[in-house]
Amino acid sequence: MLSSIDLNKLTPGFSDPVQDSRQTFRAVLDAMAHPGRIVIIDNFFSPPPPLNLASAAICLALLDFETTFWTEDLKAKAPGTGWLRFHCGCSVIQNPLEADFALITSPDIMPALNEFNIGNDENPEFSTTLIIQAGRLSATKGKRLTGPGIETFSTFNVEGLTNRFWQDRQSQSAIFPLGVDIIFTCENRLAALPRTTKVEG
Amino acid sequence: MYVAVKGGKEAITNAHKLLAEKRRGDPRVPELGISQIKEQLGLSVDRVMTEGSLYDSELAAIAIKQAQGDLVEAIFLVRAYRTTLSRFGFSIPIETTRMQIQRRISSSFKDIPGGQILGPTYDYTHRLIDFTLRVPENVNSEICRAESAEKAIQNNMTRVADLLANEGLLDNEATYGNNGPVADLTRDPLELPAGRDVRLQNLARGDEGFILSLAYSLQRGFGASGHPFLGEIRYGKVTVEFVPEELGFPIEIGEIPITECIMFNRFMGSSDTPPQFIKGYGLTFGHCERKAMAMSIVDYALSSRELGEKNEYPAQDEEFVLFHSDNVQAAGFVEHLKLPHYVDFQADLVLMRNRLAEFKNDGRKNRGIEDEQAI
Amino acid sequence: MNRQSNIQSKAGTKNSCIDSCIMEGYNYAYLDEQTKRMIRRTILKAVAIPGHQVPFGSREMPLPYGWGTGGMQITASLIGSKDILKVIDQGADDTTNAVSIRRFFSRTAGVLTTTRTQEATLIQTRHRIPETHLIKDQIIIYQVPIPEPLRFIEPRDKEVRRMHALKEYGIMYVKLYEDIARHGRIAKAFDYPVLVNGRYIMSPSPIPKFDNPKMNRMPALQLFGAGREKRIYAVPPYTEVKSLDFDDYPFEVERWPLCCALCGSDSSYLDEIILDDKGSKLFVCSDTDHCNKRVDKGYRGNQEKPVQEAKTCIRTGERKCA
Numbered sequence: 001m002l003s004s005i006d007l008n009k010l011t012p013g014f015s016d017p018v019q020d021s022r023q024t025f026r027a028v029l030d031a032m033a034h035p036g037r038i039v040i041i042d043n044f045f046s047p048p049p050p051l052n053l054a055s056a057a058i059c060l061a062l063l064d065f066e067t068t069f070w071t072e073d074l075k076a077k078a079p080g081t082g083w084l085r086f087h088c089g090c091s092v093i094q095n096p097l098e099a100d101f102a103l104i105t106s107p108d109i110m111p112a113l114n115e116f117n118i119g120n121d122e123n124p125e126f127s128t129t130l131i132i133q134a135g136r137l138s139a140t141k142g143k144r145l146t147g148p149g150i151e152t153f154s155t156f157n158v159e160g161l162t163n164r165f166w167q168d169r170q171s172q173s174a175i176f177p178l179g180v181d182i183i184f185t186c187e188n189r190l191a192a193l194p195r196t197t198k199v200e201g
Numbered sequence: 202m203y204v205a206v207k208g209g210k211e212a213i214t215n216a217h218k219l220l221a222e223k224r225r226g227d228p229r230v231p232e233l234g235i236s237q238i239k240e241q242l243g244l245s246v247d248r249v250m251t252e253g254s255l256y257d258s259e260l261a262a263i264a265i266k267q268a269q270g271d272l273v274e275a276i277f278l279v280r281a282y283r284t285t286l287s288r289f290g291f292s293i294p295i296e297t298t299r300m301q302i303q304r305r306i307s308s309s310f311k312d313i314p315g316g317q318i319l320g321p322t323y324d325y326t327h328r329l330i331d332f333t334l335r336v337p338e339n340v341n342s343e344i345c346r347a348e349s350a351e352k353a354i355q356n357n358m359t360r361v362a363d364l365l366a367n368e369g370l371l372d373n374e375a376t377y378g379n380n381g382p383v384a385d386l387t388r389d390p391l392e393l394p395a396g397r398d399v400r401l402q403n404l405a406r407g408d409e410g411f412i413l414s415l416a417y418s419l420q421r422g423f424g425a426s427g428h429p430f431l432g433e434i435r436y437g438k439v440t441v442e443f444v445p446e447e448l449g450f451p452i453e454i455g456e457i458p459i460t461e462c463i464m465f466n467r468f469m470g471s472s473d474t475p476p477q478f479i480k481g482y483g484l485t486f487g488h489c490e491r492k493a494m495a496m497s498i499v500d501y502a503l504s505s506r507e508l509g510e511k512n513e514y515p516a517q518d519e520e521f522v523l524f525h526s527d528n529v530q531a532a533g534f535v536e537h538l539k540l541p542h543y544v545d546f547q548a549d550l551v552l553m554r555n556r557l558a559e560f561k562n563d564g565r566k567n568r569g570i571e572d573e574q575a576i
Numbered sequence: 577m578n579r580q581s582n583i584q585s586k587a588g589t590k591n592s593c594i595d596s597c598i599m600e601g602y603n604y605a606y607l608d609e610q611t612k613r614m615i616r617r618t619i620l621k622a623v624a625i626p627g628h629q630v631p632f633g634s635r636e637m638p639l640p641y642g643w644g645t646g647g648m649q650i651t652a653s654l655i656g657s658k659d660i661l662k663v664i665d666q667g668a669d670d671t672t673n674a675v676s677i678r679r680f681f682s683r684t685a686g687v688l689t690t691t692r693t694q695e696a697t698l699i700q701t702r703h704r705i706p707e708t709h710l711i712k713d714q715i716i717i718y719q720v721p722i723p724e725p726l727r728f729i730e731p732r733d734k735e736v737r738r739m740h741a742l743k744e745y746g747i748m749y750v751k752l753y754e755d756i757a758r759h760g761r762i763a764k765a766f767d768y769p770v771l772v773n774g775r776y777i778m779s780p781s782p783i784p785k786f787d788n789p790k791m792n793r794m795p796a797l798q799l800f801g802a803g804r805e806k807r808i809y810a811v812p813p814y815t816e817v818k819s820l821d822f823d824d825y826p827f828e829v830e831r832w833p834l835c836c837a838l839c840g841s842d843s844s845y846l847d848e849i850i851l852d853d854k855g856s857k858l859f860v861c862s863d864t865d866h867c868n869k870r871v872d873k874g875y876r877g878n879q880e881k882p883v884q885e886a887k888t889c890i891r892t893g894e895r896k897c898a
Contacts, residue, residue, distance in 0.1 A: 551830050
């Protein structure tokens with residue numbers, strides 16, 4: 001059982017939930033439809049640590065009582081978890097394999113990608129969507145991305161990820177259409193790496 | 202000079218005005234009141250609430266008025282409103298043994314504890330048009346009132362099925378292995394194979410005519426089970442209770458009239474299920490007896506998978522039944538043929554013209570060959 | 577070029593419209609926020625798995641099933657004050673159902689609408705893809721009646737889902753091959769099946785196969801909504817969309833030897849208009865925006881001799897109207 005939420009310390013979420021949710025979703029859709037494109041969340045509020053603005057906005061826009069949520073280092077009493085439980089009403093679960101969404105705030109110690117739900121043959125969409133809070137996102141140098149959503153190729157780099165992460169990601173390409181979809185966030189910026197994207201370099 | 206047709210917007214606006222005029226009819230005739238519909242077209246209201254999946258007689262009556270009495274249209278109006286309502290939570294299951302009974306009969310036993318109660322029914326009326334109804338005030342309000350019985354009908358009447366269950370002759374619903382949370386078709390897409398909860402919800406929302414015909418097909422021979430027996434049909438008010446999160450105990454939020462039907466179906470047994478009667482279940486808002494009975498017959502037919510029976514008739518085929526029972530879906534899709542399709546028809550015209558030209562060419566060729574052979 | 581904008585809003589300026597036009601008693605863009613979140617999650621998964629039909633908890637809409645409820649639920653989940661919406665049916669903006677859907681969104685979302693393809697951020701369509709090339713960051717939303725391309729070969733949902741899961745598409749190729757054996761061609765003039773990103777066979781919705789090539793590597797995001805059948809699927813920008821065919825029977829679009837009687841276009845999809853009881857006819861562009869744009873530029877068709885065959889230019893191979 002999770003403990004109760006300290007209501008006195010809660011900071012507000014979206015000031016206009018209808019329009020802010022919609023704008024955040026459109027930003028995520030834009031990123032997911034154009035892998036590697038860096039999209040800015042044009043909003044301002046103060047989520048509790050360790051949540052950054054983009055991660056918090058994505059959670060507010062997409063999570064609710066119908067979604068399961070996993071995170072590695074937000075303990076039940078951590079302000080971030082309480083904040084998400086209060087604003088989203090999502091159920092926080094222990095097993096990453098059952099998560100619709102997972103938030104990773106320390107990518108250096110994150111579980112392997114195949115510890116999350118990769119979907120099944122008939123329902124590859126059951127897979128986990130990972131929100132990874134990483135270091136700087138950049139589109140000028142780094143990995144070469146190809147695949148749906150990309151005209152020829154795009155360049156993309158995200159700081160703070162381990163080699164093992166990229167090896168994991170590489171091995172997921174063999175199981176398509178299964179696999180996880182990833183959204184990287186940094187401050188108010190985000191970029192996505194759906195399972196279709198081929199990463200080189 | 203050909204000019205492309207325009208003006209869809211005005212056409213629609215005008216059509217809506219004409220519709221409003223047609224709905225109202227002759228303005229010299231007094232307008233129907235919502236309470237008149239609620240009180241005097243109660244069975245229509247009940248059907249709209251049942252298939253609209255929303256208990257609100259006022260709203261159903263408005264929908265019937267708005268739809269000029271077209272019940273499928275009224276059901277659609279109610280559904281489209283229902284879908285925008287936010288949810289507070291789920292009531293606890295209603296207890297039909299505690300029903301305040303107005304009608305309750307069993308045709309499986311001559312007499313039952315509590316008695317056979319005929320209640321308000323068309324069953325034994327002679328279907329003769331009552332011309333006295335033509336003149337509104339002709340029927341004296343005194344005559345319309347039934348005399349009250351000498352003895353009140355007892356509440357808490359045991360269901361006939363529960364009487365038989367003690368003997369082990371009746372299924373105990375374990376067959377369906379359904380103890381998890383109840384599914385909700387209005388929130389989640391239909392997945393097959395469907396659990397009994399999903400099937401029952403689908404049938405309850407399903408079109409009365411469709412469910413009725415399926416039940417009829419089963420009775421006529423397009424079904425393996427043979428003759429179903431009406432265990433019991435009951436109609437009356439039940440209490441709806443709700444547990445608010447902050448209170449932690451149930452409170453009564455209202456009373457609703459419902460119709461419940463339990464049908465007994467003979468099951469000869471399988472390797473792991475003993476011979477017994479299997480219950481078919483039907484439940485509706487208000488008084489929808491025909492629907493509840495048909496539903497209970499089809500419910501049993503759809504259990505063929507759990508019972509290890511062959512699935513060989515249309516009404517046993519859950520994919521066929523569940524995907525085609527909803528009249529809002531069916532009406533929409535059939536009627537969408539009224540929308541323009543000229544782009545696709547043009548594509549088919551081109552294809553068919555080419556095909557016809559080839560056919561004529563081939564014909565000539567074939568005849569040519571025959572002529573040669575004749576020589 | 578100084579072209580006048582065709583953006584329409586219900587009440588004069590943009591801002592006042594958003595504040596005042598929204599229908600009372602209903603949420604912004606009709607759907608409640610919880611429903612929108614569910615649809616948004618579905619759309620994201622659909623984009624991540626191009627061509628795969630994702631089941632979703634489709635809601636009853638105030639329009640009948642089969643009249644665009646799937647497309648409308650997607651549009652309602654996307655649309656906002658910065659969007660400009662175009663709605664077409666059969667390629668035309670002024671067909672009654674297109675008018676009705678456009679009006680629905682100006683009433684429930686107070687959104688700006690347009691008939692000009694290039695001005696729109698969102699285009700909801702039934703049965704056509706505009707002739708004007710769609711560009712980066714536009715989103716086209718198709719209304720889909722039957723999302724399952726295998727349905728008329730195998731009606732059982734359980735079976736076809738297994739086939740998609742295992743990429744077992746033998747029956748589709750057998751069906752197409754039987755067509756060729758029997759009729760000398762694939763007897764599919766619209767809703768012609770495509771293979772998306774080399775993985776999933778997908779229904780392009782009942783667009784004429786004339787439009788199929790436009791889907792391939794389209795810069796705009798393509799979303800497909802089937803309300804009654806409760807499925808959403810997607811094709812991300814620049815994704816390969818291949819119309820199914822055989823090496824010896826390559827995919828071909830309808831040959832159109834005629835020109836539009838209004839604008840003289842020899843390359844657009846044409847509607848056949850019957851003029852009188854004797855069956856006289858002429859052909860006009862199905863895409864009204866494309867046609868109007870050409871007429872504005874001074875192009876004219878020939879109504880004296882309305883059914884005019886385009887001649888093939890010997891030098892370039894292009895078809896031109898005489």
